[in-house]
Amino acid sequence: MDKIATYALRLGDDSLILGQRLGEWCGHAPALEVDLSLANVALDQVGQATHFLNLAGEIEGEGRDGDALAFRRDVMDFTNCLLVEQPNGDFAQTIARQFLFSHYQALLFEQMTAAKDTRFAAIAAKAAKEVAYHATLASDWVIRLGDGTEESKARMIAGFDWMWRFADELFLMDDVDVAAIAAGAGVDKAALRAAWDARIDTVLAEATLARPAPRRATTGGRAGRHSEHLGHLLSDMQFLQRAYPGATW
Amino acid sequence: MSDPSKEWPLWEVFVRGKGGLSHRHVGSVHATDAKMALEHARDTYTRRMEGISLWVLPSAQIVASDPGDAGALFEPAEDKVYRHPTFYKIPDGITHI
Numbered sequence: 001m002d003k004i005a006t007y008a009l010r011l012g013d014d015s016l017i018l019g020q021r022l023g024e025w026c027g028h029a030p031a032l033e034v035d036l037s038l039a040n041v042a043l044d045q046v047g048q049a050t051h052f053l054n055l056a057g058e059i060e061g062e063g064r065d066g067d068a069l070a071f072r073r074d075v076m077d078f079t080n081c082l083l084v085e086q087p088n089g090d091f092a093q094t095i096a097r098q099f100l101f102s103h104y105q106a107l108l109f110e111q112m113t114a115a116k117d118t119r120f121a122a123i124a125a126k127a128a129k130e131v132a133y134h135a136t137l138a139s140d141w142v143i144r145l146g147d148g149t150e151e152s153k154a155r156m157i158a159g160f161d162w163m164w165r166f167a168d169e170l171f172l173m174d175d176v177d178v179a180a181i182a183a184g185a186g187v188d189k190a191a192l193r194a195a196w197d198a199r200i201d202t203v204l205a206e207a208t209l210a211r212p213a214p215r216r217a218t219t220g221g222r223a224g225r226h227s228e229h230l231g232h233l234l235s236d237m238q239f240l241q242r243a244y245p246g247a248t249w
Numbered sequence: 250m251s252d253p254s255k256e257w258p259l260w261e262v263f264v265r266g267k268g269g270l271s272h273r274h275v276g277s278v279h280a281t282d283a284k285m286a287l288e289h290a291r292d293t294y295t296r297r298m299e300g301i302s303l304w305v306l307p308s309a310q311i312v313a314s315d316p317g318d319a320g321a322l323f324e325p326a327e328d329k330v331y332r333h334p335t336f337y338k339i340p341d342g343i344t345h346i
Contacts, residue, residue: 031257033278033289040292137288144281 003179005059006079007186008120009069010176010222012052013080016070017230018101019045020237021088030091037137041098044130051123071241075231076224083166085221085230089159092145092152096159099138103199104170105131107192116184139203146207153209160212168217171196176222259308260286262293264300272304280305 001009022042029035053066064072083101088094109131112124145156171193180186204211220226240247257279263272275294280286286305295303314322326332 031279033280033293036296037288037292040296140284140288144285 001056001060003176004117004183004185005056006176007180008052008056008059010079012049012056012066012069013078014084014101014105015045015052016049017078017080017233018084018097019043019049020233021084021086022094022098024088025094034091038094041134041137044127044134048123048127048130051126055119055123067241071238072245075226075234078224078226078230078234079222080226080230081166081169082218082221082227083163083170085227085233086163086166087229089162090155092155093159093162095138095141095145096156096163098134099142099203100163100167100200101170102131102134102138103196104192106135107195107199108187108189111187111192115186120185135199142203142209143207146204146209156207156209160209164212165215165218169219169221172219172222174222257281260290260305261308261311262286262290263304263306264290264294265302265304266300268301272302275299277308278305 019042022038022045025038026035026042029038049070050066053069057064057066057069083097086093086097088097106128109124109128112120113128115121115124142156145152147153148156171189173188173190177186177189181188201211258281259277260280260283261277262275264275265272278286278289278293280289283305287303290303290305294300
């Protein structure tokens with residue numbers, strides 16, 4: 001797959017895997033309204049995945065569409081960051097993941113809206129509005145839980161403890177990013193880091209939470225080196241197409 | 250069933266469908282604070298482009314008339330048809346009335 005197609009694939013995989021993870025909350029959230037909140041975010045992510053994966057297939061030009069890429073690839077072919085595949089844990093852990101990722105996505109799509117490649121810019125323009133809301137929603141929950149009861153605070157801290165080591169990977173650049181930037185499609189992710197840090201720190205301060213101590217980053221998702229969790233997620237998500245190839249309804 | 254005493258407070262939700270229309274009551278949500286109530290209202294009642302503006306207010310703040318007073322409150326209006334503007338002749342060609 002060429003580098004621009006891979007770039008689209010990564011964006012699609014991030015959204016797809018997070019959407020699937022959030023979908024696991026359906027029917028299990030702490031309140032009916034929160035159930036709907038999480039499902040809405042999940043559906044926004046799956047929508048973004050559809051656009052980016054269809055685009056990846058189109059650029060690849062070998063007849064694969066978004067569905068083929070979502071349901072007929074094995075775990076080592078997925079290029080999502082490790083953060084989005086992390087298990088939901090309790091509600092605070094899910095919120096920690098969403099908070100770190102949505103602020104990254106918000107900055108990314110704000111920039112990509114100005115991309116010269118209009119295919120990427122158009123998807124980003126639609127997604128930017130969605131993820132701006134996700135970032136607000138997640139931030140509000142971080143503040144409520146962090147500055148809440150003793151138990152909610154402890155859970156929020158534990159949630160960040162789990163997720164924090166996967167944050168660095170969001171901003172890593174490699175040859176695919178460089179090629180995408182050169183082609184007018186991509187965003188300099190490393191340059192987003194300072195703004196992301198500032199947004200995260202503002203919310204953490206309001207939530208009366210200390211910034212988690214720096215730790216050795218866990219990376220590898222872009223190269224297909226995933227945690228044990230992704231295979232389990234895929235076995236759920238891909239079951240139908242594995243058992244009944246080509247099934248439609 | 251969950252313990253009702255542990256449930257979040259109830260908020261009434263009003264949606265303005267489009268510019269020029271008034272906010273209309275559409276239902277209620279549970280939330281711990283006003284901001285959460287707005288977010289829940291957004292996520293519950295405007296998923297299919299139902300509105301351009303939202304109001305939420307604590308259900309406990311609504312003062313309702315007593316159904317037992319309905320007779321005294323509403324029935325006296327029943328025989329006062331002259332309060333309806335139905336005695337005017339409407340000119341031809343007027344459509345939106």
